Amino acid sequence: MAAGALLRAAKYLYLHRPMAFIPAIEQKKLSEQADFQWEKLGPALVYLQQHSPFYKRLFRQHQFDPKALRSWQDFNELPTTSKEDLQRYNTDFLCVAPRAIREYVATSGTLGRPVSIALTQNDLLRLAYNEYLSFHCIGATEHDIFQLMLTLDRQFMAGVAYYSGLSLLGAASVRTGPGLPAMQWDTIRQLNTTGLVAVPSFLPKMIAEAEASGFSANDTTVKKVLAIGESLRDDQLRPNALAQQITRDWNIQLYGTYAATELQTAFTECSAGKGGHHHPELIIAELLDDSGQPVIPGEQGELTITTLGVEGMPLLRYRTGDICRGYYEPCSCGRHTMRLGPVLGRKQQMIKFKGTSLYPPAIFDTLNSIPAIREYVVEVSTGADEQDQVSLYLYSDMDPASCNELLHPVFRHKWRVIPHIHYCSAEEIRQLQFPNHNRKPVKFIDHRTLF
Ligand SMILES: [Zn+2]
CATH class of the missing domain: 3.40.50.12780 (ANL, N-terminal domain)
Incomplete structure (x- = not known):
């Protein structure tokens, strides 16, 4: 105008x-x-x-x-x-x-x-x-x-x-x-x-x-x-x-x-x-x-x-x-x-995950659908085989063994593979989500080598 x-x-x-x-x-x-x-x-x-x-x-x-x-x-x-x-x-x-x-x-x-x-x-x-x-x-x-x-x-x-x-x-x-x-x-x-x-x-x-x-x-x-x-x-x-x-x-x-x-x-x-x-x-x-x-x-x-x-x-x-x-x-x-x-x-965040192509919001959606997961950060890096590796940092009220039992079938069904899972305390997840006093929580960290 x-x-x-x-x-x-x-x-x-x-x-x-x-x-x-x-x-x-x-x-x-x-x-x-x-x-x-x-x-x-x-x-x-x-x-x-x-x-x-x-x-x-x-x-x-x-x-x-x-x-x-x-x-x-x-x-x-x-x-x-x-x-x-x-x-x-x-x-x-x-x-x-x-x-x-x-x-x-x-x-x-x-x-x-x-x-x-x-x-x-x-x-x-x-x-x-x-x-x-x-x-x-x-x-x-x-x-x-x-x-x-x-x-x-x-x-x-x-x-x-x-x-x-x-x-x-x-x-x-x-x-x-x-x-x-x-x-x-x-x-x-x-x-x-x-x-x-x-x-x-x-x-x-x-x-x-x-x-x-x-x-x-x-x-x-x-x-x-x-x-x-x-x-x-x-x-x-x-x-x-x-x-x-x-x-x-x-x-x-x-x-x-x-x-x-x-x-x-x-x-x-x-x-x-x-x-x-x-x-x-x-x-x-x-x-x-x-x-x-x-x-x-x-x-x-x-x-x-x-x-x-x-x-x-x-x-x-x-x-x-x-x-x-x-x-x-x-x-x-x-x-x-x-x-x-x-x-x-x-565009640059597309993850090629063991034969499946997906974007972070699709991973967030799955994690959001599981009430036991209170907070999360998704991290992707390049593995030794030069493939994308996905790690999940999770904060949950459940103990890790029971939580794994709940999550593994969901992940296998959605993505056919189970990413690395790390359980964090509320404070640890907060530090991951708000580095350098960010305005918005960080939910995705990309450590991939860019070619
Ligand atoms: Zn309308």
């Missing part, structure tokens, strides 16, 4: 606070959405050529003139941008003078060195509009009170995005941050919080805390959760073990959302729960195979994005490393946009 259009949209939202605002383009056919994006693409490429040192150089190297772009086929042949490019040439992606920057955020740095992203005033407004659309997708209204159970400082973009999106919606925010369950419940019961923005694996701890304190989570005012950072669904869009565990004990609506700092855009589920909705006015989304070609619709591919309307650090064909599927049939909520399925894994 152009700056002026965004400002008008924000002003409109503030003045009218419509209860059912689905942007017109999201209700159009996919082919019309593609035409709409085509109109935005040309000026976006010209902007990159004029203002981005990185893309100016890249276009010159490839002898590419944005004005010569004739078709989506031409677009598919443009070079992609990798996370390494963004790390290595970070400041070359900046398209504005330093005085135009209103905020610097950083990626969490789970893989490699953190990347700095600079946002202008318009980018912050775009971010708010984007999360406004997300909250609207999950049926939130101006009457809601959302508790933000996540980091709002430490250069974390998501916290600011949710906060400003809720503000644009007219709903109230409560910035509790990622505190202890008892404190979260105290605030919920004091303010009658209606929604949470939280990491879903924290919710079983909330349920347990309520039970221990003599009340039921079901008897509170919380009715919906925007679940961040972890998938809620399996490859067939069915609720995964974690989602099942939560909703078995707590009658709440869980809505998944996918976002990454570099994208400055989220894909959030509506109540149909059929994947996160794409917002064509904010981002071009492609799913590419290993050779960089678009996958057949419905196949899994690497999400590759081009931002629209970003001024500070726009990206062209940026490969996120996240493997997902797209869903293209119109949604029952009235939006006709593509929906993004759960992240099946990160």
Whole structure:
């Protein structure tokens, strides 16, 4: 969206606070959405050529003139941008003078060195509009009170995005941050919080805390959760073990959302729960195979994005490393946009485990389905035979012998092999999950030799 259009949209939202605002383009056919994006693409490429040192150089190297772009086929042949490019040439992606920057955020740095992203005033407004659309997708209204159970400082973009999106919606925010369950419940019961923005694996701890304190989570005012950072669904869009565990004990609506700092855009589920909705006015989304070609619709591919309307650090064909599927049939909520399925894994994290290929989230899902496992870390390394070796570090209430007896048949059934299992104390697992005071728990450690 152009700056002026965004400002008008924000002003409109503030003045009218419509209860059912689905942007017109999201209700159009996919082919019309593609035409709409085509109109935005040309000026976006010209902007990159004029203002981005990185893309100016890249276009010159490839002898590419944005004005010569004739078709989506031409677009598919443009070079992609990798996370390494963004790390290595970070400041070359900046398209504005330093005085135009209103905020610097950083990626969490789970893989490699953190990347700095600079946002202008318009980018912050775009971010708010984007999360406004997300909250609207999950049926939130101006009457809601959302508790933000996540980091709002430490250069974390998501916290600011949710906060400003809720503000644009007219709903109230409560910035509790990622505190202890008892404190979260105290605030919920004091303010009658209606929604949470939280990491879903924290919710079983909330349920347990309520039970221990003599009340039921079901008897509170919380009715919906925007679940961040972890998938809620399996490859067939069915609720995964974690989602099942939560909703078995707590009658709440869980809505998944996918976002990454570099994208400055989220894909959030509506109540149909059929994947996160794409917002064509904010981002071009492609799913590419290993050779960089678009996958057949419905196949899994690497999400590759081009931002629209970003001024500070726009990206062209940026490969996120996240493997997902797209869903293209119109949604029952009235939006006709593509929906993004759960992240099946990160491209470079694929594990070849004794003839089976799988991504860490599939291992997490199995571990989450076993109540005896309280916490875990999955580690993969290269064995003497140059094959991937998987080790599990587990914290369980059961004694190791009984736990092994329970786990071995499950692992044999799911993966045909049994990984190395190490039992840890609560403190040991905490140290593994939070090295260097990480913002998010580490659940996967990759020690493989990269060739
Ligand atoms: Zn929908």
